[in-house]
Amino acid sequence: MIVSAKQPTDCMTFCDVMRLFRADLIRRFELKERRMTPLSLLQAFLSPGVLGVLLFRVGNWLHAKDYRIAFRLIERFIFLITRAELQTGARIGPGLVLPDEGTVGISSHSRLGLNCTLFALSTIVAKEGGADDIVIGDYCVIGRRARLYGAIELGDGTQVKDNSMVFSSVVHPGMILCGVPAHCTLQVPLELVRNWNPLKGKPLRAASTPRTL
């Protein structure tokens, strides 16, 4: 289930990083329902959401190589241009999309699956002093200003609604969490979540296929 979130970063080459970023870019174009042309690619690279993800991937590689000054600098640069705090130690699967141009917070203790979508001001933080990771499954959608706190585990296709705060694990797939503190309001089939376009609020044009390294 959450295997893709546990990708090893220590033995990652630069080609793997670029492959991951390519998957992120393809996923973004899929969700935006745009064709990949030179002009649209240029526009995408001017978007802070894409730049933030690219820099995060490079920073992740530098983190794995233990180039401390370089990845710290990249973290600061990401914050400067996108207002997002993406700590480079986080392990994030391919297909990460930050649709609201960044402004998210992901701590280094996080492990995200493939094709996750994080909206603005969503925050994923580990408990202070906690050693365990936050594990989030594939195809999760984290709404605006949603907070995920502590060593929790969310199943595949979990959707956290806006302004919710999640403190406990929900491992069943396809759950919708809402409230402060969050509780499960509905369970939808995982297949429906996989083929859902969170940016357009409707099913994807073409059924998405999981991408792995």
Next chain:
Amino acid sequence: MRQSFAETWRLIRADIDWRCLYERKKRSPLTRLRLMFHPGSATVVLFRWQRFFDTNHLGFLATICRWLNLILFTSSYSSGADVAGGFLVVHATAVCVDEGVVIGPRCILFAQNAISRSPFVDGKPNAPSGVPIVDSDVVFGIGASAHGAIRIGRGCHIGMNTLVDFSAVPGSTLLGVPARVIWQNPNPPSVHNS
């Protein structure tokens, strides 16, 4: 739809005038100029120019406006949003207005608001995917957000950190995640007396 220069200027004037009224200041040219550089007004002015450039095939300038809004105010406005004059953002931080959203006149957004289409699957594959329509004189508290194909009636007040995902009748006060109506104003403000 193409937005002319005169229309853009008229909208900006309406926004600044509404801010003068909100801050109880005299509407003198100097006050208007000063308020134009207030962060809350500046983000709205940038959005107006972004929409003007985007609808007049000047996408590069629109992208610059979008970037400035993001870097300076961490706010993102879509050029496809139809926002009437008298739009007030009190504190310009992390405001998100999605494509196709319709916002009526004299609406107030405090900070960190999101008005967008719903990104979530609700179990109904044929459910209408749409954007909120916000009527006039609606106040969004700090962190309040509205999403989905809903209509927020005239004079609604949405409390802090509230998530609205259903239509609200005019004069409602909403609070909570998910929102519930905690008070219903029997006399919601009309266009003439607000």
